[in-house]
Amino acid sequence: MVLELQKPRPVWQIMFSTHHTDVGLLYLIMSIAFLFMGGALALLIRAELFFPGAQMIADSMTFNRIFTVHGTTLIFLFLLPSASAVGNYFVPIMVRYKDMAYPKLNAIAFWMIPPGGALIWLGFADFTWYATPPYSIISAPGPAADMWIFGLKILGISSVLGAINFIVTILKCKHPDMSIGQVPLLAWSFLSSSLIVLVAIPTFAAALLMLLTDRLGVTGFFNPAMGGDPIAYAHLFWFTFHPEVYVLVIPAIGMMYEIIPRFSRKPIFSKSSGIFAFVLLAIVSFSSWAHHMYATGMSFTEKTVFMIGTLAAVPASGMHVFNFVATMWNGRIKFLTPMMWSIGGIALFFSAGAGGVANAAMPLDFTTHDTYWVVGHFHLFVMGTIAFGTIGFIYYMFPYVTGRMYNENMGKIHFILSFIGTILVFFTQHVLGLYGMPRRIFDYPAIPEWVAMNQIATVGAMIIGVSMIIFLINLIHSSAKGKPADIHDPFGLGGKYYYPFESKNPHH
Amino acid sequence: MSETETVYRTSPARTGKMMIIMLGICIVGGAIFFGMWDYWISAPPPVAAQMSGAEDHGAPAVATGETISVDLNFVQTDDGFTDLAFNALTGESGHNPTINANVGDKIMFNVENVDGGFHAFGVTADDEGFSGIFPGSEVASAASPLTTGDSGSSEFVPSEEGTYYYICTVPGHRELGMVGEIIVGEAEGPAEAAAPTGVSHDFNVDFVESEDGFSDLAFNALTGEEGHNPDFVVSSGDEVTFTATNAGKGFHAFGITASPDDFSNSLWGSEIASSAAPLKAGESGSATFTAGAPGTYYYICTVPGHASLGMQGSFIVE
Numbered sequence: 001m002v003l004e005l006q007k008p009r010p011v012w013q014i015m016f017s018t019h020h021t022d023v024g025l026l027y028l029i030m031s032i033a034f035l036f037m038g039g040a041l042a043l044l045i046r047a048e049l050f051f052p053g054a055q056m057i058a059d060s061m062t063f064n065r066i067f068t069v070h071g072t073t074l075i076f077l078f079l080l081p082s083a084s085a086v087g088n089y090f091v092p093i094m095v096r097y098k099d100m101a102y103p104k105l106n107a108i109a110f111w112m113i114p115p116g117g118a119l120i121w122l123g124f125a126d127f128t129w130y131a132t133p134p135y136s137i138i139s140a141p142g143p144a145a146d147m148w149i150f151g152l153k154i155l156g157i158s159s160v161l162g163a164i165n166f167i168v169t170i171l172k173c174k175h176p177d178m179s180i181g182q183v184p185l186l187a188w189s190f191l192s193s194s195l196i197v198l199v200a201i202p203t204f205a206a207a208l209l210m211l212l213t214d215r216l217g218v219t220g221f222f223n224p225a226m227g228g229d230p231i232a233y234a235h236l237f238w239f240t241f242h243p244e245v246y247v248l249v250i251p252a253i254g255m256m257y258e259i260i261p262r263f264s265r266k267p268i269f270s271k272s273s274g275i276f277a278f279v280l281l282a283i284v285s286f287s288s289w290a291h292h293m294y295a296t297g298m299s300f301t302e303k304t305v306f307m308i309g310t311l312a313a314v315p316a317s318g319m320h321v322f323n324f325v326a327t328m329w330n331g332r333i334k335f336l337t338p339m340m341w342s343i344g345g346i347a348l349f350f351s352a353g354a355g356g357v358a359n360a361a362m363p364l365d366f367t368t369h370d371t372y373w374v375v376g377h378f379h380l381f382v383m384g385t386i387a388f389g390t391i392g393f394i395y396y397m398f399p400y401v402t403g404r405m406y407n408e409n410m411g412k413i414h415f416i417l418s419f420i421g422t423i424l425v426f427f428t429q430h431v432l433g434l435y436g437m438p439r440r441i442f443d444y445p446a447i448p449e450w451v452a453m454n455q456i457a458t459v460g461a462m463i464i465g466v467s468m469i470i471f472l473i474n475l476i477h478s479s480a481k482g483k484p485a486d487i488h489d490p491f492g493l494g495g496k497y498y499y500p501f502e503s504k505n506p507h508h
Numbered sequence: 509m510s511e512t513e514t515v516y517r518t519s520p521a522r523t524g525k526m527m528i529i530m531l532g533i534c535i536v537g538g539a540i541f542f543g544m545w546d547y548w549i550s551a552p553p554p555v556a557a558q559m560s561g562a563e564d565h566g567a568p569a570v571a572t573g574e575t576i577s578v579d580l581n582f583v584q585t586d587d588g589f590t591d592l593a594f595n596a597l598t599g600e601s602g603h604n605p606t607i608n609a610n611v612g613d614k615i616m617f618n619v620e621n622v623d624g625g626f627h628a629f630g631v632t633a634d635d636e637g638f639s640g641i642f643p644g645s646e647v648a649s650a651a652s653p654l655t656t657g658d659s660g661s662s663e664f665v666p667s668e669e670g671t672y673y674y675i676c677t678v679p680g681h682r683e684l685g686m687v688g689e690i691i692v693g694e695a696e697g698p699a700e701a702a703a704p705t706g707v708s709h710d711f712n713v714d715f716v717e718s719e720d721g722f723s724d725l726a727f728n729a730l731t732g733e734e735g736h737n738p739d740f741v742v743s744s745g746d747e748v749t750f751t752a753t754n755a756g757k758g759f760h761a762f763g764i765t766a767s768p769d770d771f772s773n774s775l776w777g778s779e780i781a782s783s784a785a786p787l788k789a790g791e792s793g794s795a796t797f798t799a800g801a802p803g804t805y806y807y808i809c810t811v812p813g814h815a816s817l818g819m820q821g822s823f824i825v826e
Contacts, residue, residue, distance in 0.1 A: 008516060011525060033530055061549075061651070122541060123548045138556050141549035217555035225559050403517030480523035487515050 018103035023110050024088030025401065028394070030110075031082035032475070034117065035387075038073035039468055041066050046425070046461035049454045052446045060442035064126040065144075067440065071129035072148070075248070076155045077117045079382065082390045083251040084110075084162050087190045089397065090258075091166060094187045096175035101168035109161040116154035123147030128440060130237060133222035133230040137214040149212050156201050156208070159247075163194035163201075185274045189254025192282040193247045199286070200247070204240035207233060231296050238289035246285035246313075248382065250278060252389030253320050253349075256342045259396055260324050263339035264331030265493060269323050277319035284312040294362050295369045303362045310360040317353050321346060336491055337411030341392025344419045348384025352377060355430060370440075373433025380426040383464075388418075391471070398475075399490035404482030410474040417467030424460025428453050557643065572612035573803020573825070578605075580619045582627040582654070582676060582686065592625075592676065592684040604688035607674070611666055611692055617674065619647050620659035628653045630677040631664045631690065638677045650678045665767075666692040704798060708747040711740055715787070715809060715819065717756035725756075725809065725817040737821035740807070742799045744825050750807070751794040752780045752787065759786035760819070762795070763810040766803075768820040771810045776800050783811045799825045 014022050045067055048057045057063045088106065092099055100106045123144035127136040136145060170191045174183060183191075211233070213219040220226025222233045261268045268274065287309030294303055324346050333339065355377045358364055368374060391414075398406045432453040437444060444450055486492075585591045596602040609615055619629045628648040630641035638650070647660035654660065666672060669692050676686035718724040729735040742748055752762040761781040763774030771783070780793040787793060802825045809819035 008519075008522065011529065029526065029530070033534075065549075118537070121537065122544070124541075124545070126549065138553065138559060140553065142551040142553055144548040145553065147548065215553040215555055217553075217558040223555065403515055476523060476527065479518045480520035484515075484517055 016107075018099075018107040020088045020092050020100045020103065020106065023100075023103075023106050024085045026110055027081045027085035027088060027113075028397075028401070030113065030117075031078050031085060032394070034073050034077035034081070036468065036472065037121075038070050038078055039465065041070035041073070043461055043465045045070060046458040048442070049444070050458040052444050052451060054443065057442070061126055063442040064128065064440070065124045068126055068128050068148075069120060069124050072120050072152070073117070074382070075129065075244075076152070077113065077120070079248045079386055079390065080155075080159060081110075081113055082394070083190075083193070083248065086186075086251065086255060086390075086393055086397070087162075087166055089401070091169055091187050091190055092173075094184045095170055095173060096178060097169060097173040100165050101173050102165050105161055106165050109158045109165065112154050112158035112161075116151040116158065119147040119151030119154070123151070131211060131233075133211065133214070133233045134224055134228075136211060137223050138225070140215075142215070145215065146212065149208050149215075153205065153208050156205050159197050160201050163197035166190045166194040167198070181272070181275070185257040185268065185271060185278075186251075186254040188275050188278050189250045189257070192278040193250040196243045196247050196250075196282050196285055200240045200243040203236050207236035207240070210236075231293070234293050234296065235290070238292045239286075242289040242292065243285040245378075245381065246281050248386045249349075250281060252345070252386040254278075255389045255393035255396075256324060256345060259338045259342045259392060260327050262396075262493065263336060263342075263491070264328045264333050266327060266331035269326035269329075273319050274323055277316040277323075280316040280319075281313060284309065284316065287312060288360075291360055291362075291365070294365045307360055307362050311357065314353070314357060317349070321350055321353075334491065334493060337406070337408060337415060338392045338396035338491075340412065340415045341388050341395065344415060345385050345388035345392065348380055348388060348419075348422065351427075352380035352384055355380065368433055370438055371433035372429045372437045372439055375439045376426045376429030376431075376433060379429070380422070384422050384426065388422075391418075398478070399485035399487070402479045402482070403485055403487065404478055405485040405490060406478040406482060407474050410470050414467045414471045414474065417463050417470070421460045421463035421465075421467060424463065425457045426460075428457045428460065432457070559639070572610060572801070573805070574610065574613040575616060575804075576607065576609055576613055577616045577618070578607055580605075580617060580629070580674070580688075582619065582621045582623065582625070582629075584623045584625055588625050589684065592681050592686040594674070594686060594688050598685060604685070606688060607690045609666060609690060609692050611669055611694060613665070613692075615664045615666075615690065616661065617645070617647070617663065618659065618661045619654070621654040621656055624656040626650075626653035626655060626678055627681065627686070628677040629660070629662065629674065631672055631674050633670065633672050635671075635673065636682075638675060638679055638682055641677060645674075646677065653678055664690075666690070668692070669694055703745055704747070705743060705745040706747075707743065707745075708749065709740075709742055710749045710751070712751045712753070713762070713807070713821075714753045714755040715758075715760040717758060722817065725758075725814050725819045727807070727819060727821055731818060737818070739822045739824060741824045741826065744799055744802050746799050747796065748778075748799055749794060749796040750778065750780065751792060753792035754787040754789055757789050759783075759788060759811060760814065761786045761810045762793070762807065764797075764805050764807045764823050765810075766805060768806045768808050768815045771808060771812055771815055774810060775805065778807075779810065786811055802826055 014025065017023070044057065045063070048055050048063060057066065088100065123146075125140065125144040125148035127140040127145060127148075131145075131148070170183060170187055171180075174180070210219065210221040214221055214223050214228070220228040222228045222230050224230065257268065257274060288306055290298065290302060290306040291310045324342075328343075359368055359373070359377055395406055395411055398404075432450065433439075435447075435449050435453070437450050444454070580594045583593055583595065583597060585597065591597050594604050607615060617629065621627050628650055629646060630638075631645035632638070632640045632642065634640045642664055645662050645664040647662045648654045648658070664672075672690040672692060674688050674690060675682040713727045716726055716728065716730060718730055724730050727737050750762065752760075754760050761783055762779065763771070764776065764778040765771065765774055776797040776799070778795055778797045780795045781787045805823040805825065806815075806820050807823045808815035
């Protein structure tokens with residue numbers, strides 16, 4: 001393993017190591033494993049919806065359990081840990097420090113994730129990733145629901161510990177010769193997303209405790225029968241999880257900032273605007289949470305405020321897209337797998353963003369609320385932008401981590417199939433939502449348009465499934481028998497360009 | 509990185525080791541996952557029991573020994589929504605029969621879905637809606653209802669006077685007519701204990717267990733053998749002495765209760781030992797008390813779970 005620059009050691013030494021590359025490797029392997037587990041559930045959901053009526057899932061409760069764990073897994077056990085994996089590998093190197101600021105805390109933050117994941121997967125709760133009250137309080141069967149609550153609690157603490165570590169590493173441990181403006185954009189993305197985590201997560205941590213005590217019957221915060229208000233939960237939840245969207249997307253954009261200049265063989269068009277846009281996104285991420293709740297009967301003033309707050313994210317996102325396009329402009333672009341994933345990610349980021357702008361307009365939101373439009377919209381973001389950026393970066397890291405090259409052709413096929421599949425599934429779901437199909441349903445009436453679009457979406461999902469199997473084979477085969485990579489220039493870009501291990505780091 | 513440094517690359521052996529570890533975790537985890545699939549959703553949240561009224565109707569009624577058995581059929585018109593009822597449609601005889609009972613009577617419901625549709629049964633004190641179902645009175649639920657031909661039974665022991673309703677708990681069905689009244693009056697008749705009669709009885713019971721200690725528990729003789737869980741009949745006001753001997757290997761305790769499930773409320777000072785300080789193997793104890801109000805009571809092992817495994821018999825007061 002090149003990034004760790006250490007001799008191969010017994011497995012247990014890697015598992016109990018506190019070195020940032022070892023922890024990063026653990027994060028990486030675990031998040032890829034959960035990607036496949038959560039993805040399998042997604043295929044099950046799509047297969048069930050291929051025809052109206054029950055196909056392969058026994059009843060609606062099982063269906064609810066499946067999509068709850070699908071969402072929880074891919075957000076908390078794939079996207080967040082895979083970002084942490086990249087951060088663990090690259091942030092210390094980029095700020096020229098020997099390790100993360102608190103190596104033991106780093107290892108603790110990782111090792112909190114497997115128990116959290118086990119709680120979520122063993123219990124298999126059924127109240128959606130939003131833990132919808134009052135259902136989650138008065139009806140959701142335990143111990144599954146309680147296990148989900150504790151699992152999320154553990155994962156939340158893990159995120160906060162990881163965020164503290166990144167912030168301290170970047171701000172306090174960067175090389176004295178390095179000004180904050182010289183910190184690479186990937187590290188800046190971790191700084192801004194970690195700051196969001198630090199502000200946002202405690203609210204959800206409180207909401208989880210309130211859910212738990214409500215379930216026990218001790219309190220009635222969200223229980224209408226005891227004078228509580230489920231809308232209060234919506235506020236607490238979305239105060240955390242709208243910013244959380246940016247926590248996921250900002251590192252993915254940071255990864256694109258790493259890949260695109262490299263493969264365009266040109267410096268970033270404007271680094272300062274990238275930094276500015278990251279900070280701006282981190283701030284405006286807190287001004288838009290209530291756009292998830294237009295339909296709950298808020299006043300016109302509130303709705304206007306949150307609509308403007310939501311649209312405030314557009315200039316910052318636009319700055320990133322402009323920066324990417326301007327960086328590629330006139331560059332000698334080498335279309336290798338990581339670059340293709342990044343460009344595909346930008347295209348879909350733009351589409352998802354356009355859908356988001358339309359959706360943020362409150363009159364339209366009443367039409368699309370709780371329909372498949374919403375499912376299509378946020379999946380286009382999390383799959384099309386965040387997962388694309390992350391998967392591209394996994395390809396980019398692969399030679400540095402394993403010392404071997406992945407199979408370029410398989411990588412390209414993986415990208416092309418995933419890109420087609422993503423468009424088939426999630427663009428179709430937008431339209432399906434406009435045709436009125438509600439989300440989170442197990443069965444639907446045999447309206448010809450609904451059936452047709454559901455079938456298109458299912459075929460798209462199966463295409464993604466096939467591409468992911470190719471990905472898995474590529475990862476396993478190439479890490480065992482892949483062509484040895486030229487560590488100085490694995491992608492054959494000419495070697496004049498910056499690679500992370502070449503940074504002037506006395507410890508590496 | 510200097511030129512002289514060795515480049516370490518992953519080897520097939522290391523990749524294989526990683527795959528074995530990951531697959532091992534998946535196999536072990538998967539076995540637990542599928543093996544306990546239903547266990548994790550087996551317990552409703554504690555607040556549900558609170559809200560269903562279990563706390564409000566705290567003390568269980570003292571059983572009168574009276575059991576009222578009611579057969580109810582879910583019936584509906586052919587279209588399935590213009591009229592829903594119990595036993596007979598609106599206007600026909602036997603439509604939604606009213607049940608008269610007294611506090612402490614045990615009302616046994618045998619319900620059957622005869623006409624199709626999805627139905628579920630429950631008793632509530634609320635005069636509208638489908639919530640506040642008394643625990644134990646429900647048959648099926650709106651989430652997993654009775655379909656055509658399914659039947660079930662449940663029981664309800666009212667602890668206060670008043671009007672209760674037996675309803676179909678599927679939302680909306682009550683409003684369409686699936687509701688009947690249960691009118692509960694004051695406990696009547698000789699509910700009070702008679703004056704001491706001066707007659708005394710001595711009863712001996714042995715706690716016996718099957719070889720393995722859990723598949724069968726009983727008094728005096730195992731299931732199917734002569735003398736298994738004998739009935740004891742006394743008159744109200746008689747003085748009764750019970751001597752209980754633990755002839756098994758486990759821990760047992762004795763008590764007379766209104767219901768075999770109610771192992772925590774022994775009546776009249778009839779308890780011998782307790783689940784916290786039970787009779788150990790070979791020990792015995794006795795208790796003397798005066799039989800109270802007439803009715804059918806149960807002598808049980810008050811160690812939780814033992815009564816339901818068979819350690820229960822009838823104690824009838826006339």
